[in-house]
Amino acid sequence: MSQAIPISAMAAGVKPSATLAAAAKARALKAEGIHVYDFSVGEPDFPTPEHIQQAAIAAMKAGHTHYTAANGLLELRQAVARWYQRYHGLRYGPDQVLISNGAKHSIHNVLAATVGPGDEVLIPSPYWVSYSDLVEMTGAKYVLLETSWHRGFKITPAQLQAAITPRTRLLMLNSPCNPTGMVYSRGELEALADVVVRTGITVMSDEIYEHLVYGGVRTTCFVTLRPELVEQTITVSGVSKSYAMTGWRIGWALGPMHVIKAMGNIQSQETSSPCSISQYAALAALEGDQECVEAMRQEFEARRDLVCERLTRMPGIQLQPPDGAFYAFFRVADHFGRTFGGRLVTDSVTFCQAALEAAHVNLVPGAFFGAEGFARLSFAASRAELTAGLDALERWLRS
Numbered sequence: 276m277s278q279a280i281p282i283s284a285m286a287a288g289v290k291p292s293a294t295l296a297a298a299a300k301a302r303a304l305k306a307e308g309i310h311v312y313d314f315s316v317g318e319p320d321f322p323t324p325e326h327i328q329q330a331a332i333a334a335m336k337a338g339h340t341h342y343t344a345a346n347g348l349l350e351l352r353q354a355v356a357r358w359y360q361r362y363h364g365l366r367y368g369p370d371q372v373l374i375s376n377g378a379k380h381s382i383h384n385v386l387a388a389t390v391g392p393g394d395e396v397l398i399p400s401p402y403w404v405s406y407s408d409l410v411e412m413t414g415a416k417y418v419l420l421e422t423s424w425h426r427g428f429k430i431t432p433a434q435l436q437a438a439i440t441p442r443t444r445l446l447m448l449n450s451p452c453n454p455t456g457m458v459y460s461r462g463e464l465e466a467l468a469d470v471v472v473r474t475g476i477t478v479m480s481d482e483i484y485e486h487l488v489y490g491g492v493r494t495t496c497f498v499t500l501r502p503e504l505v506e507q508t509i510t511v512s513g514v515s516k517s518y519a520m521t522g523w524r525i526g527w528a529l530g531p532m533h534v535i536k537a538m539g540n541i542q543s544q545e546t547s548s549p550c551s552i553s554q555y556a557a558l559a560a561l562e563g564d565q566e567c568v569e570a571m572r573q574e575f576e577a578r579r580d581l582v583c584e585r586l587t588r589m590p591g592i593q594l595q596p597p598d599g600a601f602y603a604f605f606r607v608a609d610h611f612g613r614t615f616g617g618r619l620v621t622d623s624v625t626f627c628q629a630a631l632e633a634a635h636v637n638l639v640p641g642a643f644f645g646a647e648g649f650a651r652l653s654f655a656a657s658r659a660e661l662t663a664g665l666d667a668l669e670r671w672l673r674s
């Protein structure tokens with residue numbers, strides 16, 4: 276008699292990506308011919324800039340269609356190192372850079388190389404959905420550092436210090452933050468850096484939204500703040516968000532050589548090199564004209580202003596305008612206990628289900644990011660689409 280193949284304990288504990296699951300629900304409605312205002316997905320709607328596409332085509336034609344070094348093309352690792360020198364004054368050699376299949380893969384590699392069973396990893400909450408699952412896959416335990424809306428979703432140095440135990444190995448920082456759009460000021464990060472230096476913990480600083488900031492806000496590259504941090508920090512970023520290159524799957528990590536080497540060993544067994552063609556495209560992105568990044572940032576800023584202006588006028592919605600990334604994270608808890616079209620809204624999940632069913636607006640529940648009472652709207656959609664979707668949302672909320 277045939278028997279179902281048993282699933283490992285590790286695999287059984289992994290949940291599918293919650294944001295991708297929300298997109299699947301919207302797809303089902305679309306398949307019925309319904310227009311869905313899909314504000315759930317975290318990827319720029321712009322095409323990848325033309326000169327980057329052309330570089331990929333040229334790479335193919337030049338025969339760069341084979342394996343590269345497992346840790347990534349030397350030219351690309353050098354370009355990443357140059358980029359951090361140019362923008363942040365950092366001096367990394369190419370052996371301190373690992374190119375991976377997207378920043379998500381870089382984060383997996385960081386965790387796989389630095390933590391395991393018995394270790395604790397600190398995650399400020401709200402947090403990007405994948406962080407907790409990626410930690411659990413290593414056998415380590417994640418510990419959430421709760422933040423409040425009133426304090427701008429920021430952890431404090433005292434809170435960080437109090438959370439550190441002898442088992443603490445790593446802190447996962449993300450500024451600008453998905454889902455809140457929060458950006459730590461330099462002073463706030465310096466205060467956190469002092470705790471990190473004093474306690475000797477490792478930091479994974481996810482700076483993938485570094486270029487997407489608004490209203491004159493500036494980001495800070497965490498590792499630059501104290502000389503000691505060079506030995507304690509792994510910086511993660513990639514081309515997905517700034518260059519509209521989510522599908523190309525190129526991310527990177529910079530850090531101490533022995534950690535980058537350990538991460539590279541894991542990657543060489545799991546995936547070998549990232550896609551050769553995508554690596555040449557990423558090289559063109561980093562080395563080419565950066566005007567495309569600024570043009571997309573400006574468009575995101577206009578959309579942010581539009582979305583914030585509309586949301587703050589809606590009944591029962593409270594919002595602090597995001598300083599970075601491309602998400603509005605707003606409080607919807609005042610609607611809990613209401614019935615919309617026969618559906619009782621009791622939490623962020625039922626709120627978002629009702630918004631999708633009644634207004635055809637697809638949002639992501641705050642609960643998925645560890646923040647009940649909130650919803651996330653991605654403004655990586657055209658202004659016309661955002662306006663029409665916000666009209667539908669407002670009509671529904673006033674119904």
Ligand SMILES: Cc1ncc(COP(=O)(O)O)c(C=O)c1O
Pocket residue numbers: 317376377378379380403449452453481483512513514515521525526
């Ligand atoms: C905070 C954060 N980090 C990392 C990533 C991963 O990006 P990618 O794997 O496309 O490079 C994302 C994508 O949504 C993100 O929001």
